[in-house]
Amino acid sequence: MTDFTMTTDADGVATITWDVTRKSMNVMSTEAFGLLSDLIDRALADAGVRGIIITSAKKDFAGGMDLNVIARMRAGGAQAVFDGVMAMHHVLRRIERAGMDPKTLKGAKPIVAALPGTALGIGLELPLACHRIIAADNPKAKIGLPEIMVGIFPGAGGTTRLVRKFGAMLAAPFLLEGRLCSPKEARAAGIIDEVVAPEDLLRRAKEWVLSATEAELVKPWDARGYKMPGGAPYHPEGFMTFVGASAMVHARTMGVYPAAKALLAAAYEGALVPFDTALRIEARHFTGVLMHPSSSAMIRSLFINKEALEKGAKRPKVADQTVKKLGVIGAGMMGAGIAHVAASAGIEVVLIDSTQAAADRGKAHSEGLLDKGMKRGKVTAENKAEVLSRITATTDYAALRDADLVVEAVFEDAKVKAGVTARVEAVTGPDCIHATNTSTLPITGLAGASKRPEGFVGIHFFSPVDKMMLVEIIRGQKTGDVAVARALDFVRQIRNTPIVVNDARFFYANRCIIPYLNEGIRMVAEGVKPALVENAAKLVGMPLGPLQLIDETSIDLGVKIATATRAAMGKDYPDAAVDRVLFWMADQGRLGRKAKAGFYAYDDRGERLGLWDGLARKYPLDKMQPSLADVQNRMLFAQVLEAVRALEEGVLTDIREGDVGAILGWGFAPWSGGPFSWLDMIGAGRAVEICHGLTAQFGPRFHAPALLRELARTGETFHGRFGAATPAA
Ligand code: NAD
Numbered sequence: 001m002t003d004f005t006m007t008t009d010a011d012g013v014a015t016i017t018w019d020v021t022r023k024s025m026n027v028m029s030t031e032a033f034g035l036l037s038d039l040i041d042r043a044l045a046d047a048g049v050r051g052i053i054i055t056s057a058k059k060d061f062a063g064g065m066d067l068n069v070i071a072r073m074r075a076g077g078a079q080a081v082f083d084g085v086m087a088m089h090h091v092l093r094r095i096e097r098a099g100m101d102p103k104t105l106k107g108a109k110p111i112v113a114a115l116p117g118t119a120l121g122i123g124l125e126l127p128l129a130c131h132r133i134i135a136a137d138n139p140k141a142k143i144g145l146p147e148i149m150v151g152i153f154p155g156a157g158g159t160t161r162l163v164r165k166f167g168a169m170l171a172a173p174f175l176l177e178g179r180l181c182s183p184k185e186a187r188a189a190g191i192i193d194e195v196v197a198p199e200d201l202l203r204r205a206k207e208w209v210l211s212a213t214e215a216e217l218v219k220p221w222d223a224r225g226y227k228m229p230g231g232a233p234y235h236p237e238g239f240m241t242f243v244g245a246s247a248m249v250h251a252r253t254m255g256v257y258p259a260a261k262a263l264l265a266a267a268y269e270g271a272l273v274p275f276d277t278a279l280r281i282e283a284r285h286f287t288g289v290l291m292h293p294s295s296s297a298m299i300r301s302l303f304i305n306k307e308a309l310e311k312g313a314k315r316p317k318v319a320d321q322t323v324k325k326l327g328v329i330g331a332g333m334m335g336a337g338i339a340h341v342a343a344s345a346g347i348e349v350v351l352i353d354s355t356q357a358a359a360d361r362g363k364a365h366s367e368g369l370l371d372k373g374m375k376r377g378k379v380t381a382e383n384k385a386e387v388l389s390r391i392t393a394t395t396d397y398a399a400l401r402d403a404d405l406v407v408e409a410v411f412e413d414a415k416v417k418a419g420v421t422a423r424v425e426a427v428t429g430p431d432c433i434h435a436t437n438t439s440t441l442p443i444t445g446l447a448g449a450s451k452r453p454e455g456f457v458g459i460h461f462f463s464p465v466d467k468m469m470l471v472e473i474i475r476g477q478k479t480g481d482v483a484v485a486r487a488l489d490f491v492r493q494i495r496n497t498p499i500v501v502n503d504a505r506f507f508y509a510n511r512c513i514i515p516y517l518n519e520g521i522r523m524v525a526e527g528v529k530p531a532l533v534e535n536a537a538k539l540v541g542m543p544l545g546p547l548q549l550i551d552e553t554s555i556d557l558g559v560k561i562a563t564a565t566r567a568a569m570g571k572d573y574p575d576a577a578v579d580r581v582l583f584w585m586a587d588q589g590r591l592g593r594k595a596k597a598g599f600y601a602y603d604d605r606g607e608r609l610g611l612w613d614g615l616a617r618k619y620p621l622d623k624m625q626p627s628l629a630d631v632q633n634r635m636l637f638a639q640v641l642e643a644v645r646a647l648e649e650g651v652l653t654d655i656r657e658g659d660v661g662a663i664l665g666w667g668f669a670p671w672s673g674g675p676f677s678w679l680d681m682i683g684a685g686r687a688v689e690i691c692h693g694l695t696a697q698f699g700p701r702f703h704a705p706a707l708l709r710e711l712a713r714t715g716e717t718f719h720g721r722f723g724a725a726t727p728a729a
Contacts, residue, residue: 003032006039012050013206014043019057026062028122029069030084037091044099044109051110051209052098054130055202060141061113064121067150067299070290078291085283088156092129093279096219105222110212114205116198117141120180125158127192128165131217134205135183136198143191144180151298151671153263155286160278163267164221166190167230169241175263176249221275232271242268256541256671258292293681297673300719301663305656306497312488314500314654316481321489323347327400327428329420330410331362331393334437337465338407340366343390345494350392350399359393366391369466397427405490407459409437412560417441418449425451433486435459439510440561443476443503454480459487460507462665463553470664473500474507497664499657501646505568508646508658509665512675513549515638515701516666517558518578520546525581527622528631530599530611536631541669546635547611551598555591558582574701584618633690636678637702639668641691643675644705647722655722676718684711684718 002021008014016039020026043049056062073081100108113119113127115135124145127133135141145154145162153159154175162171173179174191186192196204220226231238246264253260262285270278289295324347328339331353339351339362353359370387373379392399400406406424410416417436424434433455436446447456458474473487484500491498501508520533524547534545550558559582566573585591585598592598593606601609643662646652659674672678679687688709694702704712711721 001031001035004036004039008049012048013053013209014049015053015055017055017057018062025060026056026058027064027066029066033088033091040095053112053114053205053209055114056116060117061115061119062123064123067303074290074296078287081290082283082287085155085286089279089283092157096129098217105218106214108217110209110217112205112208114201116201119143121145121147122156125154125156128161129157132208133192134194134196134201135192136201137183137195138198139182141183142180143183143186144178145174146178146180148176148178148259150303151259151295152289153259155282157279159263159266160270160282163271164228167228168245168267169230172245176260228271233268254539254541258294259289262289294671297677301659301673301677306660309499309660310497315488316485318481318485321486323404323490323493325403327403327406329408331359333463334461334465335409336362336365338409338461339391340369341466341494343387347493348390350394352394352397356395359395363391363393397423400424400427403428403432405433405435405486407435407437412438412440414441414446417446421449433457433483435487437461440506442505443474447476447478453478455483457483457487469497470661471496471498472507472509473498474503475500476503497660499661502651504651508652508661511646512639512642513666515642516635517546517550518575519634519638521578521581524615524619525577527619529621529625530615532625532631536628537635540632540636541671543667547599551592551600554594555582555585555598559586633694637694640675640679641705644708648705648707655718680717680719684708688712
């Protein structure tokens with residue numbers, strides 16, 4: 001292995017270069033850590049070496065730990081994880097002390113990290129152990145500790161070092177929110193020491209090594225008289241910080257994310273003891289988090305599988321289908337959003353509506369988003385002009401002539417959509433792919449209006465388009481591979497995450513969300529406290545309770561979907577009890593947030609005040625309220641059983657998509673890793689038992705699907721049976 005190599009120049013400056021040749025980005029492995037350790041020992045022992053530069057041969061420094069390595073570490077059990085983490089601490093601590101005499105704190109060799117670009121996770125924890133961090137002025141570089149986003153926390157000393165460097169309060173955004181910065185922002189925040197022109201990076205690093213004073217090599221926490229910035233926990237100010245942080249973390253996470261709790265515990269307990277003991281405490285909590293099923297499920301869904309889907313795991317093997325020119329029909333909320341994200345990704349866009357004013361309003365939406373970006377310093381005037389110049393707002397279908405892809409986002413009405421399909425196909429070439437953004441109408445039916453059904457596909461965006469990362473691609477019965485590949489390549493261009501599902505009413509995401517919303521409404525009708533419904537959902541990790549979610553998406557939309565579904569299903573329609581509430585709300589004019597009146601009350605500016613008290617007059621509260629667990633089970637099972645049925649029926653063909661799609665599409669309890677990961681966590685046997693209880697009490701919608709019963713019988717898990725391509729992290 002040659003992930004790290006070392007050369008020493010005539011001035012006695014050793015340069016250790018990180019270059020994982022088999023990958024485009026450096027990632028750390030256990031073996032590489034061993035190699036780094038050997039090189040550091042050699043350089044420290046070599047009297048001819050005056051100091052060390054640690055840098056990268058790539059344009060970036062490092063992307064973090066190889067998460068597959070973490071998966072392997074876990075397989076060895078808790079003790080092996082703890083030992084592995086402690087071994088890492090020892091190496092980083094040797095870098096930090098760099099051979100100094102522990103009594104006099106003298107005799108260390110200067111070690112500097114020279115970062116050409118992005119430095120994330122262990123890619124920043126290693127520099128944090130060095131005596132100085134110099135970064136190239138590379139505006140594309142991202143610097144930070146994003147571990148919390150995948151359900152772990154910085155466990156290679158990053159937590160302990162950052163808390164000791166800044167105090168808990170200032171370290172919080174970097175540790176608890178995984179905040180990433182550009183090199184200049186990182187310099188301003190004090191995470192790194194210097195930003196220099198890229199061509200000066202190594203020269204400046206060497207200059208620093210040759211001129212460093214002994215005092216510069218002693219970390220504040222190793223110097224005598226160190227006091228934690230902002231105060232240690234028993235200091236009055238420190239006390240306030242930790243009490244506040246604990247409340248803040250709980251308010252945000254509802255206690256369901258083990259990593260956030262463990263991080264806080266590591267920071268608090270670590271702050272009470274000497275530095276080396278704090279590292280042991282960090283390692284203990286880190287081991288606990290790594291061994292928790294939530295972290296493995298989150299890493300698997302939010303990192304490994306999400307990335308696999310983005311890299312084309314489900315892409316048919318056909319030639320590149322990159323989109324150069326996109327047509328968007330319908331410049332409403334969705335069409336305008338799609339035009340904006342496409343133009344921002346460098347694609348030329350023709351945005352069509354039935355009037356010029358409507359088309360212009362669609363383009364103005366993009367301008368509004370760009371203005372917001374400028375205010376936040378994320379967009380320059382030049383970017384704005386470029387993006388807007390790529391959008392042509394018009395009523396003229398002839399402008400679509402050489403489009404590679406057309407996305408239709410007009411009213412949710414099959415006849416209107418059929419008319420648009422015919423007008424588009426009259427001007428586009430035979431190679432143009434026609435996509436519809438319908439949220440409910442089966443694609444196969446809509447494709448009936450097309451002369452080229454093999455080139456007809458569903459591309460279902462979620463609202464708001466510029467924020468929601470999931471795009472659901474739907475294969476109709478006649479949709480061909482090129483259409484699916486073009487849709488996937490388009491989603492790659494706009495940097496979203498795709499799932500590919502087969503055609504059925506509501507596809508995948510809406511099929512699972514609607515029962516969640518309905519179950520919440522059903523409980524209100526039964527006299528369950530609306531606050532219990534909402535809080536039960538949040539306490540199990542749903543970002544929004546069902547009543548809030550339906551207020552956001554609007555009650556009239558719910559009425560429309562219910563009416564269409566009832567018409568399609570006839571006497572089999574199961575949701576009459578839900579409709580009574582929904583239709584009554586609509587009759588009261590309580591259409592949700594947009595009407596400033598829904599299940600919640602709102603003030604004049606549309607700010608949510610609290611649950612609407614009129615609900616209790618219409619649906620008096622039952623004296624006997626159900627337990628929290630019962631309410632949670634009803635809402636979770638309403639979703640996960642639909643996911644299992646979607647898999648059984650072949651709508652979903654890959655549980656990776658089921659898990660990733662649920663988290664990114666409707667925020668399904670991210671701590672769980674998704675519906676299939678959650679079922680695996682509780683076990684199919686237990687899930688079937690709960691289904692029996694729910695069916696007996698609430699009816700056949702909770703009947704356990706055959707596949708779930710089968711797994712309960714054989715003792716298998718979903719990821720065990722269907723996830724061969726997706727080893728549990
Ligand atoms: P919208 O009412 O905001 O916009 C529809 C636009 O289409 C309007 O500007 C209208 O003028 C235009 N239009 C209607 N008929 C037209 C025609 N014949 N030719 C050209 N333009 C025409 O609706 P929306 O919320 O943007 O939804 C559009 C589509 O996206 C629907 O199929 C909807 O189901 C789907 N969708 C909506 C959401 C959502 O959350 N709103 C989410 C996913 C998908």
